[in-house]
Amino acid sequence: MSILVYTEISKGKIKKVSLEAVNYAAHIASATGSSTTAIIINPGDVNLDDLGKAGANKVLSVSNSNINTSDSQVMARVLNFAAEAENAQIVIFSHDYTAKAVAPRLAARMKAGFVPGAIDYPTTDGQFSVSKNVFSGKATANYQIFSSKKVISLLPNTFQVQTSGSPVASTSFDIPADLLNSRIKVKEVKRESNELSLPEAELVVSAGRGLKGPENWGMIEDLAKALGAATACSRPVSDLGWRPHHEHVGQTGLAIRPNLYIAVGISGAIQHLAGVNGSKTIVVINKDPEAPFFKSADYGIVGDAFEIVPKLIEAVKKFKASQN
Amino acid sequence: MKILVCISKAPDTTAKIAFKDNNTSFDENNVQYIVNPYDEWYALVRAIELTEQLKKGSITLITVGGADMDAIIRKAFAIGADNGVRIDAEPTDAYFVAEQIAAYAKENAFDIIFTGKETINFNGSAIGGMISEMLDMPYISMATKLDVNDTTATAECDIDGGTEVVECSFPFVISANKGMAEARIPNMRGIMAARTKELKVIPAIAAEKLTGVSSYALSQGRTTCKMIDAENAAGLIDLLHNEAKVI
Ligand SMILES: Cc1cc2nc3c(=O)[nH]c(=O)nc-3n(C[C@H](O)[C@H](O)[C@H](O)COP(=O)(O)OP(=O)(O)OC[C@H]3O[C@@H](n4cnc5c(N)ncnc54)[C@H](O)[C@@H]3O)c2cc1C
Ligand SMILES: Nc1ncnc2c1ncn2[C@@H]1O[C@H](COP(=O)(O)O)[C@@H](O)[C@H]1O
Numbered sequence: 001m002s003i004l005v006y007t008e009i010s011k012g013k014i015k016k017v018s019l020e021a022v023n024y025a026a027h028i029a030s031a032t033g034s035s036t037t038a039i040i041i042n043p044g045d046v047n048l049d050d051l052g053k054a055g056a057n058k059v060l061s062v063s064n065s066n067i068n069t070s071d072s073q074v075m076a077r078v079l080n081f082a083a084e085a086e087n088a089q090i091v092i093f094s095h096d097y098t099a100k101a102v103a104p105r106l107a108a109r110m111k112a113g114f115v116p117g118a119i120d121y122p123t124t125d126g127q128f129s130v131s132k133n134v135f136s137g138k139a140t141a142n143y144q145i146f147s148s149k150k151v152i153s154l155l156p157n158t159f160q161v162q163t164s165g166s167p168v169a170s171t172s173f174d175i176p177a178d179l180l181n182s183r184i185k186v187k188e189v190k191r192e193s194n195e196l197s198l199p200e201a202e203l204v205v206s207a208g209r210g211l212k213g214p215e216n217w218g219m220i221e222d223l224a225k226a227l228g229a230a231t232a233c234s235r236p237v238s239d240l241g242w243r244p245h246h247e248h249v250g251q252t253g254l255a256i257r258p259n260l261y262i263a264v265g266i267s268g269a270i271q272h273l274a275g276v277n278g279s280k281t282i283v284v285i286n287k288d289p290e291a292p293f294f295k296s297a298d299y300g301i302v303g304d305a306f307e308i309v310p311k312l313i314e315a316v317k318k319f320k321a322s323q324n
Numbered sequence: 325m326k327i328l329v330c331i332s333k334a335p336d337t338t339a340k341i342a343f344k345d346n347n348t349s350f351d352e353n354n355v356q357y358i359v360n361p362y363d364e365w366y367a368l369v370r371a372i373e374l375t376e377q378l379k380k381g382s383i384t385l386i387t388v389g390g391a392d393m394d395a396i397i398r399k400a401f402a403i404g405a406d407n408g409v410r411i412d413a414e415p416t417d418a419y420f421v422a423e424q425i426a427a428y429a430k431e432n433a434f435d436i437i438f439t440g441k442e443t444i445n446f447n448g449s450a451i452g453g454m455i456s457e458m459l460d461m462p463y464i465s466m467a468t469k470l471d472v473n474d475t476t477a478t479a480e481c482d483i484d485g486g487t488e489v490v491e492c493s494f495p496f497v498i499s500a501n502k503g504m505a506e507a508r509i510p511n512m513r514g515i516m517a518a519r520t521k522e523l524k525v526i527p528a529i530a531a532e533k534l535t536g537v538s539s540y541a542l543s544q545g546r547t548t549c550k551m552i553d554a555e556n557a558a559g560l561i562d563l564l565h566n567e568a569k570v571i
Binding site for chain 2: 136296298
């Protein structure tokens with residue numbers, strides 16, 4: 001028996017969230033006495049050693065340019081085929097956009113109980129259950145999976161990645177051509193190439209309507225750059241077109257859980273908190289001492305962002321220099 | 325153009341979250357329910373816009389739920405749609421819910437099946453994908469735009485690290501993300517009409533439940549916020565390094 005993990009490449013490397021998913025699968029495998037198989041589609045010449053180091057016992061490398069990876073129907077067939085070949089009862093994804101499209105399809109195809117966005121390791125003795133966030137992060141629910149087959153997607157940044165194992169040689173894995181019929185045609189792909197991916201980022205600097213206008217984002221970007229952080233924003237900011245829509249976090253935007261979330265000029269509405277209150281450490285900078293966000297923060301500074309942020313940039317630069 | 329829109333409910337975001345029966349169920353006392361925003365603001369409104377544009381077609385709302393869903397469907401009726409179906413069962417498992425909707429859709433041949441991106445209370449993002457698999461249809465996930473002509477649909481979707489434009493022929497399932505339409509406010513005529521629209525209640529088919537919530541727990545809030553003097557911004561960096569250990 002094995003646990004199958006779906007993994008991906010981005011920008012010439014195995015994605016960090018994929019390594020998290022492999023770690024997670026390896027943990028379940030060791031608790032249940034099974035093994036971990038990672039599958040990766042069209043890795044090209046990217047080095048796959050990290051998959052083994054993260055805990056995969058076997059790596060299936062699929063090279064086939066006819067696979068429309070944008071079509072969840074094709075992807076569900078491909079992964080179901082691999083799960084059957086590997087006798088996998090459990091399939092693990094990272095809870096990203098791909099998983100949101102593919103994992104439920106695969107679960108339906110396998111007739112597997114599905115838990116999206118798991119935040120802890122499952123209990124495996126007796127009943128199999130795993131927790132996820134519910135009610136905008138105000139609570140967690142423990143889900144029991146009754147079926148023998150299971151699909152779980154792991155919330156990104158839930159566990160620190162560990163790559164202390166040893167690499168394994170990858171096995172090339174063929175997919176029958178009749179599984180690859182696709183009814184979805186990709187016309188265009190637009191990727192924000194140079195930015196850190198927000199869901200994967202460990203540090204995030206975010207700003208809200210308190211910044212007054214898009215022309216003032218330079219200092220936010222500078223602070224993010226000094227820290228090596230990604231940038232995010234509140235919903236009105238993306239609604240107003242001050243920042244791109246994919247930066248919007250909250251109940252109706254992305255839910256993120258970085259190690260550090262710095263909120264500048266954001267009031268801390270409940271719908272905003274819903275997307276960020278899983279962050280490990282929250283810093284709030286707001287000129288209003290009554291801003292609700294301070295109630296959900298670990299560190300707070302009351303004051304004018306236009307004075308404080310430049311000081312922070314200097315302090316970060318000094319700190320970085322002292323580290324070298 | 326026959327369109328099916330899947331409707332679920334969600335507690336108003338200001339609702340107080342509490343549990344009962346030894347933390348095994350959600351305490352609905354004093355909780356106001358709304359139509360799940362993604363279903364109403366984006367899926368339903370875009371469905372209405374498409375039928376308006378094409379000057380043909382019909383919209384059916386579907387929900388899997390108990391009698392309390394009738395009021396939610398009527399709220400959605402006030403925005404638009406022609407008729408509604410409630411499948412009478414408690415929606416405790418995504419696979420079970422998807423089987424119900426898929427069974428109805430199989431008998432009624434829709435061109436487009438809309439879901440919301442996710443319910444805002446459980447954030448499953450699961451029902452749309454499952455329905456599409458059960459119906460063997462393409463699935464356009466997380467769409468922020470949808471345009472159709474007589475033979476094809478073009479959609480823009482969020483993908484990891486960017487967006488993608490895809491083309492697809494009918495029928496298909498699509499999950500609606502923010503951006504697909506502008507939320508509409510029901511007008512008096514809509515509210516009046518909502519009362520008389522047909523809402524059919526049908527029994528559930530036999531289907532398995534593959535998951536279930538065994539317990540809930542309230543998340544721990546943060547303790548107290550440590551305040552740092554605005555003059556001493558550099559002190560924050562020190563705390564983040566030495567105390568929080570995040571940089
Ligand atoms: C159903 C629903 C879903 C929603 N989903 C989301 C969501 O996903 N994400 C989201 O963010 N919002 C969401 N919202 C909106 C949310 O309720 C708030 O309106 C929004 O988060 C407020 O954004 P903001 O904090 O940037 O702006 P504001 O509330 O206007 O706050 C601006 C803050 O900046 C401070 N400020 C002003 N000037 C300065 C200065 N010079 N220096 C420092 N601080 C300053 C002010 O004191 C204030 O606290 C949703 C709302 C609804 C109803
Ligand atoms: N009980 C239900 N009845 C009908 N549609 C539902 C139900 N639950 C969820 N949906 C639809 O599926 C979408 C995604 O829900 P979920 O997978 O629960 O996050 C929602 O936005 C609805 O469109």
